[in-house]
Amino acid sequence: MRIKSVEVIPLNIPLVEPFEIAIGKFSFAENVLIKVQLEDGTVGYGEVSSSGIITGDIQSTAIDIVKYISPALVGESIERYRYLIKKLRSIIKFHPGTFAGLENAILDAYTNYIGVPLYKFLGGASYEIESDVTLSITTPEKATETALSYFEKGYHIFKLKVGKDFDEDLKRVLAVSEAVPDCEIRVDANQGYTPKEAVRFINKLYSKDVNITLFEQPVYWKDIQGLKFVTDHSPVPVAADETVFTATDAFNVARERVVDVINIKLAKCGGVLEALDIIAVAKASGLELMIGCMVESNIGLAPSVHLACGTGEFSYIDLDSYLFLKELPLKGGFEVDGPRLIVKNIKKGLGIEESKKEK
Numbered sequence: 389m390r391i392k393s394v395e396v397i398p399l400n401i402p403l404v405e406p407f408e409i410a411i412g413k414f415s416f417a418e419n420v421l422i423k424v425q426l427e428d429g430t431v432g433y434g435e436v437s438s439s440g441i442i443t444g445d446i447q448s449t450a451i452d453i454v455k456y457i458s459p460a461l462v463g464e465s466i467e468r469y470r471y472l473i474k475k476l477r478s479i480i481k482f483h484p485g486t487f488a489g490l491e492n493a494i495l496d497a498y499t500n501y502i503g504v505p506l507y508k509f510l511g512g513a514s515y516e517i518e519s520d521v522t523l524s525i526t527t528p529e530k531a532t533e534t535a536l537s538y539f540e541k542g543y544h545i546f547k548l549k550v551g552k553d554f555d556e557d558l559k560r561v562l563a564v565s566e567a568v569p570d571c572e573i574r575v576d577a578n579q580g581y582t583p584k585e586a587v588r589f590i591n592k593l594y595s596k597d598v599n600i601t602l603f604e605q606p607v608y609w610k611d612i613q614g615l616k617f618v619t620d621h622s623p624v625p626v627a628a629d630e631t632v633f634t635a636t637d638a639f640n641v642a643r644e645r646v647v648d649v650i651n652i653k654l655a656k657c658g659g660v661l662e663a664l665d666i667i668a669v670a671k672a673s674g675l676e677l678m679i680g681c682m683v684e685s686n687i688g689l690a691p692s693v694h695l696a697c698g699t700g701e702f703s704y705i706d707l708d709s710y711l712f713l714k715e716l717p718l719k720g721g722f723e724v725d726g727p728r729l730i731v732k733n734i735k736k737g738l739g740i741e742e743s744k745k746e747k
């Protein structure tokens with residue numbers, strides 16, 4: 389079945405409240421919806437999350453790239469999924485977030501067309517996963533209040549953004565840890581510490597009996613030796629996020645044992661195919677895997693939920709961005725029960741539901 393059209397629609401979604409991390413502050417998700425339609429009417433959806441600060445993908449560029457690339461897709465057979473992705477890769481080498489949006493739309497159209505849910509297409513290992521919830525950089529009081537409100541909804545894994553102010557970060561993590569004592573705490577510095585600061589920070593938390601299970605991207609993304617220094621001196625597993633985009637990056641950190649965990653984000657690696665290669669590298673080298681997100685709605689998160697459920701290879705799940713958006717443009721992709729993301733009832737593709745307007 390041939391591809392009939394590729395549409396691109398800007399999605400400007402306000403956040404419930406501004407979200408701050410060590411490298412920036414955001415109050416809007418400036419995303420892009422991609423809709424691939426086949427000649428028989430089958431549709432596939434993908435979403436690009438604007439994350440210029442990390443991947444270089446911004447809304448206007450994403451729209452231009454999709455428009456530029458769509459003539460290469462129209463008229464091609466959807467059954468040749470891998471060939472199509474290879475062809476697109478030969479045209480666009482950078483902008484992985486935009487690439488992931490396109491690949492996800494193609495994959496959704498393909499699995500809708502063959503009538504198989506994506507998680508089953510990827511292995512069907514499990515029907516559900518449990519996500520953490522991320523707490524922005526804010527006051528200890530506000531972070532505690534937010535943590536408690538999620539705790540009441542059933543969450544018991546909290547990921548705190550740190551890396552901006554050592555003492556304030558410490559106060560905030562300790563306050564949250566005391567407020568939700570039996571919960572699991574992860575910290576993500578988004579490159580904000582020096583290697584020595586990072587080691588001091590994680591050991592300090594550990595010595596205070598915080599139930600800390602992961603330290604994500606403590607130092608500057610290019611500081612490979614700094615990252616290794618932190619891993620060698622950390623009492624808890626260290627994860628590479630911004631340092632690892634592709635399977636080649638994963639191979640490089642695995643070879644030198646720079647970290648214990650690799651955080652895969654489809655918006656960094658460019659889609660499910662590259663993610664499968666990263667999974668292979670991690671498995672071959674004994675590294676653990678985390679799956680994360682940018683500021684996608686349920687449309688952009690769904691392929692990650694299906695990848696995690698389908699492969700069953702992820703030890704750390706951080707797929708919570710839909711919680712921070714004031715509205716979701718289309719329904720579906722997965723069901724939600726507190727922290728549980730469930731794909732059991734998806735009948736085909738990603739399970740994104742067409743809006744009434746489009747019917």
Ligand SMILES: [Mg+2]
Pocket residue numbers: 576578604605629630651680
């Ligand atoms: Mg991160």
